Amino acid sequence: MTGFAIQRLLQAIAVMLVMSAIVFLGVYAIGDPMELLIPPEAPQDIRREIVARFGLDRPLWVQYLTFLGNVVQGDFGRSFIYNMPVLDLILGRLPATLELTLAAVLGATLIGVPLGIYAGYRPDRAGARIVMALSILGFSVPTFWVGLILILTFAVSLGWLPAGGRGATVELLGTQWSFLTANGLSHLLLPALNLALFKLAMMIRLARAGTREIMLTDTVQFARAAGLAETTILRHHVLKLIAIPIVTVFGLELGSTLAFAVVTETIFSWPGLGKLIIDSITNLDRPVMVAYLILVALLFVTINLVVDILYAALDPRVRRGRTA
Amino acid sequence: MRFKALSTVAAAALAAVLGAGAVAQTLTVGVRGGPESLDPHYSALGTHADAAKHIFDTLVWSGDDLQIEPGLAESWRPLDDTTWEFKLRQGVKFHDGSDFTAEDVKFSIERIPVVTGPTTLLIYVRRVKEVVIVDPHTVHIKTDGPAATLPNDFVRLFIVSHQAAKDFSTKETAAEGFNSGKAAIGTGPFKLVSWEPKGDLVLERFDAYWRGPAHWQRVVRKEMPNDSARLAALKAGQVDLVNYVSSADWLSLRNDARIETFLANSVYVMNLQLDQREPTPRVYDLAGNPLAKNPLRDPRVREAFDLAIDRQVMVDVVLEGLGRPANQIMPAGFFGSNPRLPERQHDPKRARALLAEAGYPDGFKIDLFCTADRLPGDAAICQGLGQMFAQAGIQANVNAITRTVYFPAQAKGEYSVFMNGWGTLTGEASYTLGSLAHTKDETLKLGAFNRIAYSNPEVDALLQAAIKEIDDTKRRALFEDAMALIMADRALVPIVNLQTVWAAAKGKLKMTPRVDEDTLAYFIRPAG
Numbered sequence: 076m077t078g079f080a081i082q083r084l085l086q087a088i089a090v091m092l093v094m095s096a097i098v099f100l101g102v103y104a105i106g107d108p109m110e111l112l113i114p115p116e117a118p119q120d121i122r123r124e125i126v127a128r129f130g131l132d133r134p135l136w137v138q139y140l141t142f143l144g145n146v147v148q149g150d151f152g153r154s155f156i157y158n159m160p161v162l163d164l165i166l167g168r169l170p171a172t173l174e175l176t177l178a179a180v181l182g183a184t185l186i187g188v189p190l191g192i193y194a195g196y197r198p199d200r201a202g203a204r205i206v207m208a209l210s211i212l213g214f215s216v217p218t219f220w221v222g223l224i225l226i227l228t229f230a231v232s233l234g235w236l237p238a239g240g241r242g243a244t245v246e247l248l249g250t251q252w253s254f255l256t257a258n259g260l261s262h263l264l265l266p267a268l269n270l271a272l273f274k275l276a277m278m279i280r281l282a283r284a285g286t287r288e289i290m291l292t293d294t295v296q297f298a299r300a301a302g303l304a305e306t307t308i309l310r311h312h313v314l315k316l317i318a319i320p321i322v323t324v325f326g327l328e329l330g331s332t333l334a335f336a337v338v339t340e341t342i343f344s345w346p347g348l349g350k351l352i353i354d355s356i357t358n359l360d361r362p363v364m365v366a367y368l369i370l371v372a373l374l375f376v377t378i379n380l381v382v383d384i385l386y387a388a389l390d391p392r393v394r395r396g397r398t399a
Numbered sequence: 400m401r402f403k404a405l406s407t408v409a410a411a412a413l414a415a416v417l418g419a420g421a422v423a424q425t426l427t428v429g430v431r432g433g434p435e436s437l438d439p440h441y442s443a444l445g446t447h448a449d450a451a452k453h454i455f456d457t458l459v460w461s462g463d464d465l466q467i468e469p470g471l472a473e474s475w476r477p478l479d480d481t482t483w484e485f486k487l488r489q490g491v492k493f494h495d496g497s498d499f500t501a502e503d504v505k506f507s508i509e510r511i512p513v514v515t516g517p518t519t520l521l522i523y524v525r526r527v528k529e530v531v532i533v534d535p536h537t538v539h540i541k542t543d544g545p546a547a548t549l550p551n552d553f554v555r556l557f558i559v560s561h562q563a564a565k566d567f568s569t570k571e572t573a574a575e576g577f578n579s580g581k582a583a584i585g586t587g588p589f590k591l592v593s594w595e596p597k598g599d600l601v602l603e604r605f606d607a608y609w610r611g612p613a614h615w616q617r618v619v620r621k622e623m624p625n626d627s628a629r630l631a632a633l634k635a636g637q638v639d640l641v642n643y644v645s646s647a648d649w650l651s652l653r654n655d656a657r658i659e660t661f662l663a664n665s666v667y668v669m670n671l672q673l674d675q676r677e678p679t680p681r682v683y684d685l686a687g688n689p690l691a692k693n694p695l696r697d698p699r700v701r702e703a704f705d706l707a708i709d710r711q712v713m714v715d716v717v718l719e720g721l722g723r724p725a726n727q728i729m730p731a732g733f734f735g736s737n738p739r740l741p742e743r744q745h746d747p748k749r750a751r752a753l754l755a756e757a758g759y760p761d762g763f764k765i766d767l768f769c770t771a772d773r774l775p776g777d778a779a780i781c782q783g784l785g786q787m788f789a790q791a792g793i794q795a796n797v798n799a800i801t802r803t804v805y806f807p808a809q810a811k812g813e814y815s816v817f818m819n820g821w822g823t824l825t826g827e828a829s830y831t832l833g834s835l836a837h838t839k840d841e842t843l844k845l846g847a848f849n850r851i852a853y854s855n856p857e858v859d860a861l862l863q864a865a866i867k868e869i870d871d872t873k874r875r876a877l878f879e880d881a882m883a884l885i886m887a888d889r890a891l892v893p894i895v896n897l898q899t900v901w902a903a904a905k906g907k908l909k910m911t912p913r914v915d916e917d918t919l920a921y922f923i924r925p926a927g
Contacts, residue, residue: 234636238634
């Protein structure tokens, strides 16, 4: 087991190294950030001086090795745009994205799974058909459009909720959180709903498909034959059996939403990571782009590493298959 | 409704606390872009300066139409070819109560080269060789040669307190010191309360401001990059004022009784640029093969491009009225714009005839490149150009792309025919003509943005003379002559001068829009 864990860890490190090289090359290929950042009227000597000051006149491999060396020491460099250490910039905005993402993914799961089970359990009822029709809508309507419609309806026409921004925050564990205040919650509601819609539709579909399959299996037949109540069957047998794909998707969605909640954050002026990364791309703020992508890669590699090790712990076949 | 009720109760409670007489006036502005740091010396970006002007003052002030006016300097005059004397305003206080003196001016000028970022402010102090303090309210600036436009450069010279900022003046400490507020001590109309990158900038009135206290007790500038979302926040009453209303929204707002709009000409003129290099990469014959000779070097071909453009249609249809046809590459009325130039003509028939005369009776093919996300309407203008060129017989393959890709490729010389906006940010011609129209010259430090290898010796001579000319009247005449020559050559073809729109809740405020697109709370007055 330890051998398996070490092997996986080494693989993860190799993936991170390759990833960092690809990210560095890719970002380099987009274009020269100095062409965007240096004011157009700057004469040639000033251009050269600035380019040299930021080390961009050196060969690419020297830049990459310097970068790697610094990262090993925990230094991701300074943003061209904000002149702040990149790590401070990213960590400072993480809580806002974290609470938005958790609210959206948890909300989608807690509402979507029961709806999906219902739709799978009684597929012919009108209610089930309405749920399924809504889930198609959730899949097919673009996020930015739904976001604008939500703002128009609830903020502009009805005036119930704010149109954007993050509300009042309170400090907890050294970080500012907005979900603990009424004002913060009112700001959180619309963007979380906007972000949750797609995931809600997906959770409904996953739960429904799983339920329909399980309902036909011997497990359910035997449980019914044993005289168990339908609600007990749903809660104890069906829910447990459909949980595996749902948990997997939950984890992946959490990761990807955390990394790429860009559209919703932009529309709702939510001061999270999405806005930061999209701005750093349009401004070619290389240090931020590189650090961000590498941190996202690290996030996914870590999730996969944990999942792999967990699988191996749970299922001996995975372990044996590797070493055989 | 519950939230509305809650906020009403809160507002009532607040009013009760403050007492009936005192009205706490807050101005909340939704802006498209905010500062990048609170260090005013870090970036030359327009949005950066816009925010910095709330907390800091500049040595020379630029007015609503970019005319230069006294700021922290009351007056200035050239003593000889390489010395300017600036007389400083007396009795000006910093936010911490200390006096503004010549020491702060010297400190600020010398600080810029150390802390400035890639969007560098070096260009505004590059002529300065030495700063000599004569007395606490007089400084002499020695320049590296005759520098006629030094006062124009100093409209971007923000003055920081040499005491508050002295420990925060290296690349590593600057952002931290200013963002935390420790060093963000200016002489400006507002004191800093709080700011975070991409977040809200919260400001409070500075009662001892030398122009007199501001109308607003508190100013909040919220960064809202999405145009529709920003406007929605205004309609929902979350903000009082927004900048950069899009042309489509502007049309619909004219029927909205709750919203008032303010319109200003901007500093931006959209220019078509025609590459003069031989060979040029992206011009083809009708079969798609590269042409042996660069047709863009033929003045008749360039005139054909010019005649093909219907500028009135660009303004009326493409920009929904938010612009003016341009007949030169700077807005009318700027120092060095030529008032005697005629309006440009639209004549596709004559364009075809000129092409035939030049040896292209059936036209040719080009790849046209433009920015698509930099200025309002840039992509639409690009599409319009493509169609207008087609009518004159030039087949344009239109590429409206992100500025992130456009500018680096343009710098590498990958384009032959391209269009982007140019803003004359200082309001005078040396900035624009010196960069765009002078032959690219490393030793003279001119022509840095001349990416089409445009070169006219007569223009070069006029520009070099103008830059050295201290006398305003003579300098203006030299620039006007240069402008006339450049426009006749048509390697740089002006299309439209853009306009900018602000929108506010009706009856809330009065403002005079500025040409440089700044939204300065100090100069915005409450209505009534």
